[in-house]
Amino acid sequence: MKLTITAKIKILPTELDKEKLLDTIRAVRKGLNFASKKAFRHDCFTSIKLHKLTYNLLRSDYRLKSQMANSVARTVCAKYKSMQSNDVENTLAKFKKPEYDLVWNRDYSLKSEYFSVNTLFGRIKVPYVTKKMEHFFDGSWKFGTSKLVQKKGKYFLHIPMTKELKESEQFNTSDVLHIVGIDLGINFVATVFDDAGKTTFFSGKQIKQKRAHYKLLRKQLQQRQTPSARRRLKAIGQRENCWMTDVNHVVSKALVTNYGQNTLYTLEDLQNVRKATEKVCKRKRYVSVSWAFDQLREFLTYKAQMTKSKVILVNPKYTSQDCPKCEHRAKNNRNKKTHQFCCKKCAYRSNDDRVAAMNLYNKGIKYLSRVSA
Ligand SMILES: [Zn+2]
The missing domain is CATH 3.30.420 (Nucleotidyltransferase; domain 5)
Structure with missing residues (x-):
């Protein structure tokens, strides 16, 4: 029996490393949007073909490292595939969120004290909040393709972890x-x-x-209909969700x-x-x-x-x-x-x-x- 859970880890980069990460995430996102346009225009939705069509430009114009450029075609094609299965067709796939997919052992690795990741400026080692992560390093857990996510200046890693449970476990x-x-x-x-x-x-x-x-707050904000009210409305929803998640963990x-x-x-x-x-x-x-x-x-x-x-x-x-x-x-x-x-x-x-x-x-x-x- 397999057990899979997704850990959401907060990483703690220095100011300099933040810049490196952000530059990388942004470059990847631009690369993704570029490849997405190519795919859309040339009606090319298989990753091998799209890879051939985009690789050189991703390397030269978008400055992506070879592994990053390799991932781009795959990520783009996967996105089109999922759009198709959701009945969204003939639409250009856009990548808006600052996210970067990381393949285990190629783009990133995780040790008990730091997270190591490939950036445009080479590999960097970043400490992270290790609390509750200790027991995932006993050798029985496998780490999957994770996502580096930037939210309001903070950086997170979403890592799927899998363990094969022995009969006795x-x-x-x-x-x-x-x-x-x-x-x-x-x-x-x-x-x-x-x-x-x-x-x-x-x-x-x-x-x-x-x-x-929260309901009362929401009601008041909904009546206002201004952009700032809408922003606050969203923020409140997120805060409420975070809080509920905490309760559920407890x-x-x-x-x-x-x-x-x-x-x-x-x-x-x-x-x-x-x-x-x-x-x-x-x-x-x-x-x-x-x-x-x-x-x-x-x-x-x-x-x-x-x-x-x-x-x-x-x-x-x-x-x-x-x-x-x-x-x-x-x-x-x-x-x-x-x-x-x-x-x-x-x-x-x-x-x-x-x-x-x-x-x-x-x-x-x-x-x-x-x-x-
Ligand atoms: Zn009775």
């Missing part, structure tokens, strides 16, 4: 120590119920307030730290819900922030894989209606307004998010007994 149903049900929501980002009968609530109150604050980290190896996490498969029907009222609230839940699921999935654990996604149907004690199913078991669950048959009472987490936990048990049978 993989989740095994017969070794399960913990089963955990996790309900994602608004009042609580995550409500967790585990095999020890313990419930943990990750409060969503702060998130709710922050979202409300929550997923807390879960894997708390439960450790051999844990089965059961979450709702909300992708299906979104596709199938939007009329399930409770689920509507997910739509606006669905990317945040997808992200939390993604973070937890790879963190679980790294700790010999597993995330399963189950059908969310009835998780808020079923009684976790007697299995009695009724819509009015749950009072949405008061967030209370009260079973009409056995009178079991609890918080509704907690009940959903319990039902997910039960689905985890059923899954285990099914696969081990």
Whole structure:
């Protein structure tokens, strides 16, 4: 089994190295746009042909090093291909963002203390924020083609990293120590119920307030319609996303730290819900922030894989209606307004998010007994 994650690393170039990097990124971008025009004009979308058509000029007029010029045709053709698969045809591909694709061991390498990269001015070594990167240097991880990205004067590397998991490092149903049900929501980002009968609530109150604050800001800016308002609107969106990403890292980290190896996490498969029907009222609230839940699921999935654990996604149907004690199913078991669950048959009472987490936990048990049978 292969495990792939993308690390986003902040690199810390000196002022001089910043200039070298920026000059390189800009030259590459110009080269890409030049080759893109050539491809478009000559109807030439295979990288070998485009390479022949552009290589010499990329070297002489655009000052690109030979490896950089080699990558250009490939990057351009890949872009046209992806445009085509998105039904964008007869359009000139433009490269606007300052990005530079780096092939591992040819254009860049990463050591535990520095990042080494090929620029127009030769190779430079740049320190980077090494926190949390330590365990990727144990020899078991492979680094893929990464992207050097410049954003507001800061430099980042996006590196896909792959590891082949040995049998002994993989989740095994017969070794399960913990089963955990996790309900994602608004009042609580995550409500967790585990095999020890313990419930943990990750409060969503702060998130709710922050979202409300951003929403108000957005509304005010939207009414203004000026370029600066539009810019600020975008910036706010980005800040909000960064913040949410942080929350998701914290929550997923807390879960894997708390439960450790051999844990089965059961979450709702909300992708299906979104596709199938939007009329399930409770689920509507997910739509606006669905990317945040997808992200939390993604973070937890790879963190679980790294700790010999597993995330399963189950059908969310009835998780808020079923009684976790007697299995009695009724819509009015749950009072949405008061967030209370009260079973009409056995009178079991609890918080509704907690009940959903319990039902997910039960689905985890059923899954285990099914696969081990
Ligand atoms: Zn009941």
